[in-house]
Amino acid sequence: MTRALLVLILLLVTAPMARAQQLVADLSSHLVAITTGFTGADLVLFGAIDAPGDLVVIVRGPPSEVVIRRKERTVGLWLNRSAVTFKDVPGFYEVASSKPLAEIASAEQRARYGIGTDQLRFETSKKREELFVAPYRAALIAARQQSGLFPAEPRQTQFLGPRLFRTTIAFPANVPTGLYQVEVLLFNNGAVVSAQSTPLVVSRIGFSAEIFSFSQQHAATYAACALAFAVAAGWAAAAAFRKG
């Protein structure tokens, strides 16, 4: 939320400076529909720039709280000993850029805008020493990278001529549902000169959506249906095999 606000403020501040809007971008679709046969989806982000510079695209999924527990050997057993709780960890995080990130902006700038998994900092629920938190954060990012939710390789933003650009955003099959933010930053000489933020919704559609909302809103009926189905299936199998 704060980041979206930041971008908004940034837009308000930078807009008057740019006589015309320097950056325009949009998505091929603002909805990723998860149906029963969903195996992942690709979206195209396209746009145009009116000033020279380098582009960085950041996609962030809905934030959630994540607890990282650390096991330590205690009397021969590996038990959970200490834990760090990170607030507002995006459920999905991907970066695309027109050049390697280090060539576009300084580490300081990248940390400020949260560009690249090595620059991500999540707020902890309790005040902690950075030295203590760092390995927990690294473990969290590694786990997310392994499940494909924080793609490790930065994607390429392609320029079609001097002004037009496009980039593909790939969502794996296990993307969390919710509201996403796609942020496009235009860098020039290591500083942001223009920015735009576009919302995106990842949502269950059709059968999956109906089952999910049914399970949430009519939990008892849902449970009864699940049980009735189980009993019927068990009975049907027993009956079928008696004849056979």
Next chain:
Amino acid sequence: MQIYLPIAEMPVDALVILLLGTGVGFLSGLFGVGGGFLMTPFLIFLGIPPAVAVGTQANQLVAASVSGVLAHWRRGNVDVKLGIVMLIGGALGSVVGVQLFALLKRLGQVDVAISLSYVFFLGTVGSLMLIESGRALLQRRATRPGQRKLHQHTLLHRLPFKTRFPRSRLYISALLPALIGFVGGLLVAIMGIGGGFLLVPAMIYLLGMPATLVAGTSLFQIIATTAIATFLHAVTNHTVDVVLGALLIAGGVIGAQFGTRLSMLLRGEQIRALLAALVVLVAVKLGLDLVLTPNTPYVVQTVAPGS
């Protein structure tokens, strides 16, 4: 074929889940155990969130046990009276278990507590069974009737509420089967398993039930405890995935029928030896996980998705 699971929020290969259901259903029909102690780790290994694995698993167990019980019922292998006494204990156990689970969760040691209790229960029960059934297999030539001492009076036989269970030819305290059911109910709520691996040996060794009645009677009471657990999981945690459940059930009910067939062909001690070997294997695997240095000491747990 990929199918998206609406509650687990991820796609799975339908064929893999069907096969998993069939395999576990087969064991369930053969041994009279739910097979949850195998299914839950497998589902988690496939990437399904543990809470959804436990909740959905309970739903699948209902179908497998109904299918299994009906098959045993036709052969007259269910002691309904004893089953109902166990069931009362089981219902109480699952209610208490839900509270216990909440307490462990607050302490942040749920996974370790579950692993430790798995290793303890599976390890002791499995090795005791392995020793006993191994001995029985070796002494096969000895005639069976003399084997079981009907009147070995221990402390267990001095408990009050002595009741006759004519089907099992037992005259024991009703507290004993109720207590066994209670422990089973606890396990259902905490671990999402039917607890059959514990109930079956307890019924054989503590109650001294005839081996032919054990599987059917244990499944009979597992139906009730798993149904209660499914309901509680669906209502309080919303973690029962019907799509995943349907796939597991489709495989499970068929597997259970084949398992029941095979159990007719094997002798009691052979079945017990197989089950014991399986239980010990799982215990050893879980025990090693607790002792050996893990790949990474960090465990990631997402608390509140999408706020």
